[in-house]
Amino acid sequence: MHDALSLLRLYTEWGVDTAVTDTATDHRLSGAGAHHLPRLPNPGKPRQSAPAVQAPPMVAPHTLRQNPTPAAGSEGGITSLGESIALAQQAAAQASTPDALRTAMEQFDACSLRGTAMHTLLPSGPTNAPLMLIGEAPDADEDRSGHVFAGLCGTLLDTLLAPLPLERSQLTLATALPWRPPGGRPPSDAEQRICLPFLHRAITLFAPRRLVLCGRLPATMLLGKDTPAARREWGTLALPGLGDVPVLAMRHPLQLRASPTARREIWQTLMLVMKTLRDTP
Numbered sequence: 001m002h003d004a005l006s007l008l009r010l011y012t013e014w015g016v017d018t019a020v021t022d023t024a025t026d027h028r029l030s031g032a033g034a035h036h037l038p039r040l041p042n043p044g045k046p047r048q049s050a051p052a053v054q055a056p057p058m059v060a061p062h063t064l065r066q067n068p069t070p071a072a073g074s075e076g077g078i079t080s081l082g083e084s085i086a087l088a089q090q091a092a093a094q095a096s097t098p099d100a101l102r103t104a105m106e107q108f109d110a111c112s113l114r115g116t117a118m119h120t121l122l123p124s125g126p127t128n129a130p131l132m133l134i135g136e137a138p139d140a141d142e143d144r145s146g147h148v149f150a151g152l153c154g155t156l157l158d159t160l161l162a163p164l165p166l167e168r169s170q171l172t173l174a175t176a177l178p179w180r181p182p183g184g185r186p187p188s189d190a191e192q193r194i195c196l197p198f199l200h201r202a203i204t205l206f207a208p209r210r211l212v213l214c215g216r217l218p219a220t221m222l223l224g225k226d227t228p229a230a231r232r233e234w235g236t237l238a239l240p241g242l243g244d245v246p247v248l249a250m251r252h253p254l255q256l257r258a259s260p261t262a263r264r265e266i267w268q269t270l271m272l273v274m275k276t277l278r279d280t281p
Contacts, residue, residue: 084110084194092201098122101201105178111194113179113187119146123174123202130277132172132208133157134199134222136215136252137187143180148173149253156253160266164274172206174199176218192221204242211237211245212273215252223249232272248273 087110095101102122108114121138124147133149141151149157161168177195181187187195199221203211213219222237236244250269255262 081190081193084190085197088194088197092197095201095205098127098202098205101198101205105198108198111179111191113177113181113191113195116182117179118143120178121146121148121175122178123172123206124148125172125206126170127172127206129170129172129206129208130166131210131212131273132174132203132206133212133214134174134176134218136175136217137177137184138175138180139184140180142175148175153252153254156256159256160253160270163270165277172208174202174206176215176221187217192217196221200239203237203245204239207242208245210234210276211247213247213249219249223247232268234272234276246276 088108091104091108092101095104102120105114105122106120114120117138119138119142121142123132125132135149135153138148139151139153141153142148145151147154157173158168161171176199177187177191178198179195181191199218211222213222223235234246234248237247238244248269251258251262251266253266256266
């Protein structure tokens with residue numbers, strides 16, 4: 001009995017006020033106090049005889065069994081990251097046209113971003129365009145309108161395109177992710193890896209002659225984490241079914257407002273793009 005009372009005092013010091021049993025209890029039906037521990041006896045009063053209290057077993061935190069929330073896209077089970085990536089690769093590979101890819105992404109439910117975004121954004125513009133511009137994850141204007149490079153981002157893009165010998169309608173425009181993360185937060189590494197097969201497939205289906213990656217996210221997803229946000233030379237991106245595609249990383253159009261240094265770097269990149277378009281067909 002002494003050991004049981006000592007254990008109860010220890011529970012009280014830890015803030016434990018409810019016993020954990022082997023079966024679940026609905027406290028709405030059984031009463032809020034059905035499993036409260038008994039009060040400790042007052043040392044100043046004589047103790048009355050009472051039935052011995054069986055102390056409830058203390059369960060270590062690491063042994064508690066928690067029910068995981070099934071990931072989207074799983075039927076009666078959890079979809080792991082590897083399974084989600086495999087599902088994305090399968091869905092993207094089966095799409096043979098841009099419209100089929102859009103349908104595949106709208107039906108894809110192994111990425112939580114699809115369930116919180118308002119629209120699924122697919123590249124817009126012609127196939128075999130001279131340039132394909134890929135921006136960051138969709139912002140609020142793009143998600144709300146369903147159009148790539150919308151709102152302020154689109155206005156600043158038009159400013160960037162003014163010196164180029166091309167109209168906006170001649171370019172393919174895309175975002176790195178097809179869905180906007182909730183609240184505009186940065187996408188997680190897992191979300192990027194799940195969405196990457198759709199981006200690869202979109203580039204393959206639209207088959208642009210050159211890629212311009214506007215911002216750090218598309219450069220990270222397509223070229224690697226160590227790729228700088230802006231580069232002064234063209235590189236190559238190898239994609240199955242498309243071969244080596246010339247690619248250039250630059251600052252995002254929204255950074256036109258960041259600083260004079262950002263504007264100068266954007267202008268230098270545009271001069272390189274313009275020279276390349278004029279020197280090559």
